[in-house]
Amino acid sequence: MAKFRRLRITALPMRIARVLPPKDVQGKSSHSSLSYLPQFMLELGARKLNIEAARERNLHQEILVNQETIDAAVKQLAETPMRLRDLFERMDPAKVRIKPDPTLFSPLEDVWHLHDIEREGYLIRIRRILTEELPVLENLDGDRMAIERRYIELELPAAIDGFAAARAASLALLRELPLQDWMRRAEFENRIIDLRTLISMMVEHDRGHLLSIQGVLVSSVAA
Numbered sequence: 001m002a003k004f005r006r007l008r009i010t011a012l013p014m015r016i017a018r019v020l021p022p023k024d025v026q027g028k029s030s031h032s033s034l035s036y037l038p039q040f041m042l043e044l045g046a047r048k049l050n051i052e053a054a055r056e057r058n059l060h061q062e063i064l065v066n067q068e069t070i071d072a073a074v075k076q077l078a079e080t081p082m083r084l085r086d087l088f089e090r091m092d093p094a095k096v097r098i099k100p101d102p103t104l105f106s107p108l109e110d111v112w113h114l115h116d117i118e119r120e121g122y123l124i125r126i127r128r129i130l131t132e133e134l135p136v137l138e139n140l141d142g143d144r145m146a147i148e149r150r151y152i153e154l155e156l157p158a159a160i161d162g163f164a165a166a167r168a169a170s171l172a173l174l175r176e177l178p179l180q181d182w183m184r185r186a187e188f189e190n191r192i193i194d195l196r197t198l199i200s201m202m203v204e205h206d207r208g209h210l211l212s213i214q215g216v217l218v219s220s221v222a223a
């Protein structure tokens, strides 16, 4: 019985992911694509999964199969700080702290979220995968962190600079890794992943939050 229940919980977000429109056409892409779900499904899911963890599970992850696809993913990760700076240069400063929806992050919160998830999540996870045998990686509760740390009251430049520094540290660990190191494994969110999977998750995570910020930018230009 317990086993059955667990299967349903993990299968649910996968099925949902398929009925969602592609992120690009959602207009306002969000911190959590679950905001598009009917309320009862949200409540059902919220009992076992926090929104951030569920969102990460939703991502259809590309499998990085060879050095070429790995290099392309790493290149994308390296470009994110520049993309962030570009988006905020074009954004009306008055919109930086505005949530497009009460359940979503404001652009400022998106960046502090990226900052903390990089420093305390991905950077640590990469280091542990490369130095430990099958480590059990910590999952972070991004929504809770945003509230407890009052992202909304913090300043933007420190978030962008800190994220860029943390991302550079992550990339330094990945530089010129032999292919077999990309297959090093870990346990994360109750499954076995390898370093390639983790990098795919980072790319998708960046993409989701960049789209969310872009959504606010577009709406501020239109307004």
Ligand code: NI
Pocket (backbone or CB within 6 Å): 031, 052, 113, 142, 205, 209
């Ligand atoms: Ni996130």
